[in-house]
Amino acid sequence: MNRRIDITLTVNGERVSRSVDTRLHLIDFLRTELGLTGAHTACEHGVCGACTVRLDGDPVRGCLVMAASLDGSVVETIEGLSDSGEIRDLQEAFVARNAAQCGYCTPGMLVTAADILTQAPNASREEIREHISGNYCRCTGYQAIVDAVEDVLKSRRKSEAA
Amino acid sequence: MKWPAMGYARVESLDELWQVLDAAGPEAQILAGGQSLLATLSFRLSEPSGLIDITRIAALRGVSVAGATLRIGSLTRHAELGRDPLVAAHAPILAEAAPLIAHPAIRNRGTIGGSLALADPAAELPACVVALDATIVVASRGGERRVPAADFFQGLFTTDLQPGEIITAVEVPVATPASRQTIVEVTRRSGDYAMAGLAAVLAMRADGTVDAARLVFFGVGSGAEIATGASAALIGAPLTRATIAAAQGALADDLDPPGDLHGGPELKRHLARVITARALDTFLASAEQAA
Ligand SMILES: Cc1cc2nc3c(=O)[nH]c(=O)nc-3n(C[C@H](O)[C@H](O)[C@H](O)COP(=O)(O)OP(=O)(O)OC[C@H]3O[C@@H](n4cnc5c(N)ncnc54)[C@H](O)[C@@H]3O)c2cc1C
Ligand code: FES
Ligand code: FES
Numbered sequence: 001m002n003r004r005i006d007i008t009l010t011v012n013g014e015r016v017s018r019s020v021d022t023r024l025h026l027i028d029f030l031r032t033e034l035g036l037t038g039a040h041t042a043c044e045h046g047v048c049g050a051c052t053v054r055l056d057g058d059p060v061r062g063c064l065v066m067a068a069s070l071d072g073s074v075v076e077t078i079e080g081l082s083d084s085g086e087i088r089d090l091q092e093a094f095v096a097r098n099a100a101q102c103g104y105c106t107p108g109m110l111v112t113a114a115d116i117l118t119q120a121p122n123a124s125r126e127e128i129r130e131h132i133s134g135n136y137c138r139c140t141g142y143q144a145i146v147d148a149v150e151d152v153l154k155s156r157r158k159s160e161a162a
Numbered sequence: 163m164k165w166p167a168m169g170y171a172r173v174e175s176l177d178e179l180w181q182v183l184d185a186a187g188p189e190a191q192i193l194a195g196g197q198s199l200l201a202t203l204s205f206r207l208s209e210p211s212g213l214i215d216i217t218r219i220a221a222l223r224g225v226s227v228a229g230a231t232l233r234i235g236s237l238t239r240h241a242e243l244g245r246d247p248l249v250a251a252h253a254p255i256l257a258e259a260a261p262l263i264a265h266p267a268i269r270n271r272g273t274i275g276g277s278l279a280l281a282d283p284a285a286e287l288p289a290c291v292v293a294l295d296a297t298i299v300v301a302s303r304g305g306e307r308r309v310p311a312a313d314f315f316q317g318l319f320t321t322d323l324q325p326g327e328i329i330t331a332v333e334v335p336v337a338t339p340a341s342r343q344t345i346v347e348v349t350r351r352s353g354d355y356a357m358a359g360l361a362a363v364l365a366m367r368a369d370g371t372v373d374a375a376r377l378v379f380f381g382v383g384s385g386a387e388i389a390t391g392a393s394a395a396l397i398g399a400p401l402t403r404a405t406i407a408a409a410q411g412a413l414a415d416d417l418d419p420p421g422d423l424h425g426g427p428e429l430k431r432h433l434a435r436v437i438t439a440r441a442l443d444t445f446l447a448s449a450e451q452a453a
Contacts, residue, residue, distance in 0.1 A: 001169025001212035133352040134265025
């Protein structure tokens with residue numbers, strides 16, 4: 001079996017081809033091969049959520065995905081979500097509510113929160129907490145993050161009704 | 163820690179899998195969702211010579227019903243289990259279990275086959291399939307065999323899987339109008355493995371009489387543990403507060419929980435009694451629940 005694998009995938013809308021070492025996970029691939037440093041790693045064993053990115057439309061733990069397995073995949077990172085404007089309101093609410101302090105958890109938190117906006121537009125505070133339970137934040141105490149997500153859910157519901 | 167040096171191969175069919183497995187030798191491992199395997203590589207708890215990625219094998223996907231059997235492909239992800247209408251209709255306990263497993267991002271990758279093959283003693287799905295009296299479908303180059311779930315699990319992280327075999331599907335007898343199914347667990351934090359959990363599957367007549375009961379605990383022993391005494395205490399009489407208390411009492415002989423990082427055996431015994439009442443209370447007639 002090979003220890004280097006050729007992959008072609010789409011990252012933030014652009015096709016990229018690389019030959020990758022099997023020891024590389026998705027986040028190391030993004031950071032070292034593509035220079036996309038938005039997604040972070042901390043625990044590197046699936047516990048903290050700092051590495052959350054979108055893979056084929058769904059949020060995943062980037063540290064628990066082999067780069068070698070990505071041939072044909074579609075990856076979206078916080079850079080892509082920022083550029084597309086998809087979560088502009090969410091990012092503004094994070095600023096307004098002071099939901100980022102050191103910011104280490106923030107990219108993963110935003111990718112997870114974006115999932116709530118599409119999957120559970122009527123989520124309660126309790127459900128927001130449940131959904132972000134796999135994303136650790138060592139600074140904010142979560143209250144401000146839940147506030148920010150709740151604000152965006154409300155304002156999106158309002159603009160939908162209008 | 164970074165992962166060890168290892169090989170990787172992605173196979174597209176079962177035929178290709180058998181070929182690659184033969185060539186790779188015994189030190190290679192199957193990679194499904196990777197949500198347990200890749201995490202253990204970070205700890206260097208295992209150092210496989212290579213990983214064989216089965217996630218593109220179409221034959222391992224999909225949920226279907228044929229006659230009285232619900233067939234769940236081994237690559238079915240926890241998130242899919244939680245939203246599949248056939249699962250919700252025919253094996254509701256599996257739909258109820260899915261959101262208890264880890265967190266959304268992990269449920270988007272982790273598979274039922276991986277969870278059953280791993281046999282973590284505190285995992286939800288092994289207990290559910292034992293409670294459902296499901297059948298694990300196992301295949302190798304030599305063909306297929308079917309193993310009752312209760313025989314498949316053989317203790318701590320140990321199953322009946324032989325070298326060269328994989329799980330292809332799980333077959334579950336579909337729920338009937340008499341079926342009552344629920345799963346209850348206690349965790350310190352949402353998404354954690356259970357400190358104690360119970361998968362309960364009963365057959366109840368309209369008058370409340372219990373014809374069959376399978377109470378299967380997890381997180382309180384070396385794997386999915388059938389509480390035979392507590393289950394028997396429920397059978398043959400209408401379900402009442404009194405029969406639930408009898409089942410709770412029988413747990414003293416059924417369970418012999420080891421202590422773990424959550425606490426000692428007495429804590430586990432206490433939690434087992436508490437979740438037994440929580441689970442069975444949901445099946446009581448609403449009049450008795452209010453009482
Ligand atoms: C932070 C965190 C929290 C978690 N919490 C929970 C929890 O609360 N409850 C819970 O149940 N799980 C939990 N998990 C584990 C998760 O459910 C995994 O998805 C699951 O245990 C393994 O499934 P997988 O598809 O990811 O398998 P993999 O990690 O790919 O494989 C696991 C093992 O099974 C083998 N294998 C995989 N598929 C097959 C197959 N079809 N046939 C034969 N062998 C196979 C592999 O070779 C490997 O040995 C957690 C994981 C993390 C990272
Ligand atoms: S770095 Fe991936 S979950 Fe912590
Ligand atoms: S803002 Fe510092 S970890 Fe969340």
